[in-house]
Amino acid sequence: MFLRIFIDEVNRGLDRVYQGLDDEGNRVLVGRGPLAPAAYLVLQEVNTSAVSGAEDIADLVLKNDDAVIVVENYFTSDGHGHNYGGYLTYSQLDGRQGAVVLLCHDQNSSLQTDGWEYASVVTYGGLLDRLRLAIDSDRRYQQKHPEPYSFIDQMHRKFVKGRGPVEDHQVLDFVIAMCATGEARRYGELPHTSAAESFANDVAEQARERFGEGREMLGRVKVRLRNFSAQHLEGQLNATLGDGFVSKVSATYAGTYQWTVNFELPDDGEKFGEARLQLKFGPSAWFANEKDPHWKRTVDPEVADYSRLFLTRAKTKEVRQSEVTLQEVLDGLAPSDRRLHDEIVQLLSDSD
Known part of the structure; x- marks a missing residue:
């Protein structure tokens, strides 16, 4: 299930045409079809350089007889010095269908330069959100497989919850509410940790009262x-x-x-x-x-x-x-x- 989700996310990130290289190393637009959600051998720390003595290590490589996916895993969508052209050429060896992927926590398009703008960007959150949704739709999964479900749930909390524009909007609403209720002064109090602790204690006291009122x-x-x-x-x-x-x-x-x-x-x-x-x-x-x-x-x-x-x-x-x-x-x-x-x-x- 996870592999199908990953391949689907890779396909979503690749345009119908993308940057390839001709025999002389010049960049050209190459048409492509979607990658098939087939079985893949997964390799780690693979040298993609064609130059003798040089190394350019990709974090992950997924390969089978028909396709190769070269993955750079980094906290943001940045090639950070790796050779996009070398990754792409490696993925297309022996006539295979190739793709280059930036797997990351956050996407920042301004960092995607030197060919990396043509890579498919797949985020941890995008993968885990879909995986969590898929297993939650099967109510038996949590009962039959509690340990992997717990692991996926922890990953989801770490990389998905509290992230993204919806959560940012909620935090912004919180700041606005602090201003509207006269509590914004707390942001200027020093030290910040003491101000946060004081606010938390005040909220906790009100929460205890409201919880009791809620039960009643x-x-x-x-x-x-x-x-x-x-x-x-x-x-x-x-x-x-x-x-x-x-x-x-x-x-x-x-x-x-x-x-x-x-x-x-x-x-x-x-x-x-x-x-x-x-x-x-x-x-x-x-x-x-x-x-x-x-x-x-x-x-x-x-x-x-x-x-x-x-x-x-x-x-x-x-x-x-x-x-x-x-x-x-x-x-x-x-x-x-x-x-x-x-x-x-x-x-x-x-x-x-």
């Missing part, structure tokens, strides 16, 4: 949602689906599962370990949707909105996002509000 608020949501479900939603569902279809409403789970309201339904033969129909919110909804491998049909984390309720059905191992918000539950749902009724009926209808 989640408890109020749970009580109000359970009461609405028992007093109104159960009757709505039984009126539509048959008297006694919902036999009981409860909210007795603990731990990560405690922010859940359970609906006991007729036995459908599914032995799942949780109630056959549930309303989840907050941490319980997040865990079911993004971490619990038992749920197979979930909401894309990119669009999941945890300010809303979530519905689950054990029979189909499905999680759906509701239109109803936690704020609406706190404010009090009207007895005539049938949105949850309609969403549950739709979930049951779609699943059967």
Whole structure:
């Protein structure tokens, strides 16, 4: 999987035409096709120089009978004195399809000179982001292969998280917020380490208060949602689906599962370990949707909105996002509000 991702990233970085050399050493534009994601022998520290006695060591060389990929691995996209033409010529020996790659932490196009502007640039982050996404789409991988998953996760945190324009934008938002709230003075305090420690202590104290307030608020949501479900939603569902279809409403789970309201339904033969129909919110909804491998049909984390309720059905191992918000539950749902009724009926209808 990683090799396929790497070859795909190399192909994305190479233009349809790129810089080659003719028999006299002059640069010309040479057409090329994409490299195939086949098996490659991987070599390290390979001398690419054709000049006797001279050395120009490439960090990695991938080769098979059809293609050779010469890789310069450096913290930024800089050939830093290596001979691009020599790398390219080496990659094309014996009529093979050749490519030269700059593998790096960050791309800085201004450093790509002396032919390196024609190299394919592949970043650690680009590779690891795609690899992490691929293995996270298979919920069984983490359970079956915990050690390599942990290694990939650590690499992802080191080279991807906290990097890039999105994260830079978030940091910029933080600085702007510091200015808007009168906390920007801290940036001028010396020593910087003491200023940072003082700020961290102040934030930690507020975080402890907010964390406790958050648990208390989640408890109020749970009580109000359970009461609405028992007093109104159960009757709505039984009126539509048959008297006694919902036999009981409860909210007795603990731990990560405690922010859940359970609906006991007729036995459908599914032995799942949780109630056959549930309303989840907050941490319980997040865990079911993004971490619990038992749920197979979930909401894309990119669009999941945890300010809303979530519905689950054990029979189909499905999680759906509701239109109803936690704020609406706190404010009090009207007895005539049938949105949850309609969403549950739709979930049951779609699943059967």
